[in-house]
Amino acid sequence: MIIPFPGLFYWRNRAKAVPLFLLVASSVLVVGTVATLTGSVLMSVYRANVKPYEAYSLVVSKQAGIPKQITNEIVACEHVEEMVPVLDSKVKVKGLFGTEGRTILAVPEDRADFCLARIGLRVKKGRLPYAGEDGIAIHEEIATAKGISIGDLVGREVNPDDYLWGMFQVTGILTGDVPYGIASLEYFKAQWALDTGELDFAYLVFPREGYRDELNSYLAMLPGNQVLVRNLGTAERQFRSESQNMDLLLWLVNFLVVAIISCAMGLLNTVHLLGRMKEYGLLAAIGLTPTQLVRRAFDEVLILAFAGYVLGIVASKGVLIYIAKWILGPRGIPVSPMGLRALMFSLPIPVMLSVFSFATIGRHLLRLDFISIMEGRD
Amino acid sequence: MITADNLSLSYGQGQTRCLAVNAVSIKVERGEFVMILGPSGSGKSSLLYLLSGLRSPSSGNVFYLGRDLSGMRASEVARIRYECFGFIFQQHFLVPYLTAVENVCMGRKDALKYRARVLLHQLHLAGKEKALPSELSYGQRQRVAVARALVHEPQVIFADEPTASVDSELAAEICDWLRQYCGAGHTCIMATHDSQLAKYASTVYSIRDGHLGSAT
Numbered sequence: 001m002i003i004p005f006p007g008l009f010y011w012r013n014r015a016k017a018v019p020l021f022l023l024v025a026s027s028v029l030v031v032g033t034v035a036t037l038t039g040s041v042l043m044s045v046y047r048a049n050v051k052p053y054e055a056y057s058l059v060v061s062k063q064a065g066i067p068k069q070i071t072n073e074i075v076a077c078e079h080v081e082e083m084v085p086v087l088d089s090k091v092k093v094k095g096l097f098g099t100e101g102r103t104i105l106a107v108p109e110d111r112a113d114f115c116l117a118r119i120g121l122r123v124k125k126g127r128l129p130y131a132g133e134d135g136i137a138i139h140e141e142i143a144t145a146k147g148i149s150i151g152d153l154v155g156r157e158v159n160p161d162d163y164l165w166g167m168f169q170v171t172g173i174l175t176g177d178v179p180y181g182i183a184s185l186e187y188f189k190a191q192w193a194l195d196t197g198e199l200d201f202a203y204l205v206f207p208r209e210g211y212r213d214e215l216n217s218y219l220a221m222l223p224g225n226q227v228l229v230r231n232l233g234t235a236e237r238q239f240r241s242e243s244q245n246m247d248l249l250l251w252l253v254n255f256l257v258v259a260i261i262s263c264a265m266g267l268l269n270t271v272h273l274l275g276r277m278k279e280y281g282l283l284a285a286i287g288l289t290p291t292q293l294v295r296r297a298f299d300e301v302l303i304l305a306f307a308g309y310v311l312g313i314v315a316s317k318g319v320l321i322y323i324a325k326w327i328l329g330p331r332g333i334p335v336s337p338m339g340l341r342a343l344m345f346s347l348p349i350p351v352m353l354s355v356f357s358f359a360t361i362g363r364h365l366l367r368l369d370f371i372s373i374m375e376g377r378d
Numbered sequence: 379m380i381t382a383d384n385l386s387l388s389y390g391q392g393q394t395r396c397l398a399v400n401a402v403s404i405k406v407e408r409g410e411f412v413m414i415l416g417p418s419g420s421g422k423s424s425l426l427y428l429l430s431g432l433r434s435p436s437s438g439n440v441f442y443l444g445r446d447l448s449g450m451r452a453s454e455v456a457r458i459r460y461e462c463f464g465f466i467f468q469q470h471f472l473v474p475y476l477t478a479v480e481n482v483c484m485g486r487k488d489a490l491k492y493r494a495r496v497l498l499h500q501l502h503l504a505g506k507e508k509a510l511p512s513e514l515s516y517g518q519r520q521r522v523a524v525a526r527a528l529v530h531e532p533q534v535i536f537a538d539e540p541t542a543s544v545d546s547e548l549a550a551e552i553c554d555w556l557r558q559y560c561g562a563g564h565t566c567i568m569a570t571h572d573s574q575l576a577k578y579a580s581t582v583y584s585i586r587d588g589h590l591g592s593a594t
């Protein structure tokens with residue numbers, strides 16, 4: 001290693017380095033945290049609206065019930081493992097940026113366990129509602145978000161924001177990846193305004209293991225004027241078109257903020273580097289080539305920028321753990337662990353800082369008249 | 379070892395043009411201790427810059443071991459400066475945030491630190507190894523700069539007024555020291571305005587308005 005070691009300047013001149021270092025760290029902290037929180041919102045929307053379609057496809061009547069002949073067609077498909085009649089509704093929960101809907105599925109009592117298992121849910125506390133009972137089992141996140149538990153009431157008569165028609169008593173708490181609620185189809189049907197007679201209104205169609213795509217192609221051939229099919233593909237498309245806007249906005253804001261702060265920091269760093277021109281001049285006189293000098297300057301900028309970056313990421317991680325545990329967790333809003341997204345959004349800060357500092361300093365170093373600098377003629 | 383042929387260096391252009399070195403030819407052999415004696419502004423620093431490849435001449439050539447410096451790529455000249463030359467600058471700039479030892483090893487491998495300590499010891503700076511330049515006197519800083527030029531055992535030392543800011547006793551010691559270094563097969567070219575020091579040199583040239591006088 002050649003003396004002075006890169007970074008030694010910042011280490012020995014902490015009064016100069018610390019503000020810059022903390023500036024990098026705090027911007028990374030803010031950007032990383034915001035990116036993770038928005039990522040969490042997207043994740044929770046994904047879990048609620050897309051993930052369930054990994055387990056089933058939904059066939060809904062566009063008229064007053066699904067005709068027997070279509071039902072028979074679905075049953076005849078070799079890729080179908082189970083077809084479960086269903087009615088669905090929604091309750092509202094407070095998310096990070098506004099309210100989000102959570103689906104309640106009403107299924108026949110004897111198929112409820114199967115559906116639960118396939119969707120990836122299990123009963124954590126209490127029980128599923130009995131056939132014809134005005135009960136409901138809800139996911140723990142819905143329960144926490146609404147501040148209710150077993151024995152409490154839920155439904156439009158309790159909270160007019162919920163679509164869930166009537167008043168239901170919570171009989172159980174569910175846990176698992178998909179934040180759903182389960183009610184009794186028999187009870188729903190009795191309350192249902194639309195009389196479908198003998199016909200079912202909608203089906204959850206569960207594919208045989210590994211045959212989801214085949215099933216979906218099959219279901220796509222059902223008459224479109226009679227039924228609507230919602231599957232993983234359509235759910236993903238909708239999710240993407242909704243989340244794209246949010247991500248675009250975020251990138252734009254992020255880009256502006258990052259550009260401004262990194263240019264400001266780059267300027268500060270350039271001032272430090274320009275103040276050390278005599279040092280670079282001396283190194284040049286001793287016999288280091290301009291390329292070596294440029295390398296050294298670049299190493300120094302990188303060390304500072306990425307040390308700040310690492311501190312920012314670590315701090316952001318800490319803040320997120322705190323937020324998850326003490327602020328959002330108790331309100332039933334899950335925070336995803338900090339991931340690639342936070343790194344991606346905040347990485348431009350050290351990169352742009354480095355590029356900016358380097359673009360300014362590099363030019364000087366390549367055209368260094370070191371004798372003039374050392375004699376103080378510059 | 380070093381030969382210069384009809385060297386000239388001018389600064390500026392037109393009206394303000396100034397010929398700092400004027401048609402200088404010189405031949406320095408291995409083991410010689412050459413002193414260039416002249417008043418302020420006579421072109422001593424400029425001549426040393428040319429001979430050491432720190433500046434390119436306006437006309438003329440400098441040869442090191444028979445190789446023409448002006449015919450080389452800048453990186454080759456830099457390499458020769460790095461490995462074979464040592465320079466004591468008139469303004470002995472030290473890097474403010476580095477300790478004495480680190481300043482001596484400036485731009486060089488960590489492993490030279492041991493030799494740097496020995497040199498500082500010989501230059502009566504024992505105990506000041508970890509001092510920052512701001513904690514050293516002017517003369518002490520000068521000595522650190524001397525050590526910096528010597529730490530890699532260069533073939534040729536260029537010394538631009540190395541005794542300018544030290545007392546006469548230390549000045550004598552530094553010259554004695556440089557003379558010993560030459561005795562060991564190295565070469566030294568020193569610029570000074572102090573004719574008292576001429577007795578240490580093996581060859582003395584006088585310089586005036588960029589013209590080099592004959593050797594004595």
Ligand SMILES: Nc1ncnc2c1ncn2[C@@H]1O[C@H](COP(=O)(O)OP(=O)(O)OP(=O)(O)O)[C@@H](O)[C@H]1O
Pocket residue numbers: 372377389390396397398416417418419420421422423424425468571
């Ligand atoms: N970068 C420069 N631009 C213009 N003129 C210069 C420059 N450097 C030196 N000179 C001029 O060249 C002449 C010789 O300068 P130089 O520094 O070589 O003299 P010197 O003998 O080293 O003087 P001193 O003993 O004061 O250091 C002076 O007249 C000086 O004004």
Ligand SMILES: [Mg+2]
Pocket residue numbers: 422423424468538
């Ligand atoms: Mg001079």
